Amino acid sequence: MKFMVLKTLWLLFLLMPATAAMGQNVDWKTTVGEAVDTLQQYLRFNTTNPPGNVTEAAGFLQNLLEGEGIAVTRYEAAPGKINLAA
Known part of the structure; x- marks a missing residue:
């Protein structure tokens, strides 16, 4: 499961240029902060x-x-x- 979250974060990283190319203004500091927070919450589960x-x-x-x-x-x-x- 933890691998899947890391895979999701990797996908987010890969999609960053595509989002920027589409002309969308993205607050990357907030987006990355939310991704890290979500990953930290997930990693707290004892699996x-x-x-x-x-x-x-x-x-x-x-x-x-x-x-x-x-x-x-x-x-x-x-x-x-x-x-x-x-």
């Missing part, structure tokens, strides 16, 4: 394996995505073992 319970972390990410209007499908292979598809 240590074993037991590998990611329920709270998955819920956090699901709420974050849905709050941005992104549809999320939740798959639970076993108790505490959750994958999200968005």
Whole structure:
């Protein structure tokens, strides 16, 4: 899960030039600050394996995505073992 957040931040970094090219004025200091804050919140969840319970972390990410209007499908292979598809 933590890898997915890092991947998301990497994607944000890659999209920065495209956003600027579209003529949008972006407050990058605020945007990066929000991204770092979100990552720090996520990293506070204990997903240590074993037991590998990611329920709270998955819920956090699901709420974050849905709050941005992104549809999320939740798959639970076993108790505490959750994958999200968005």
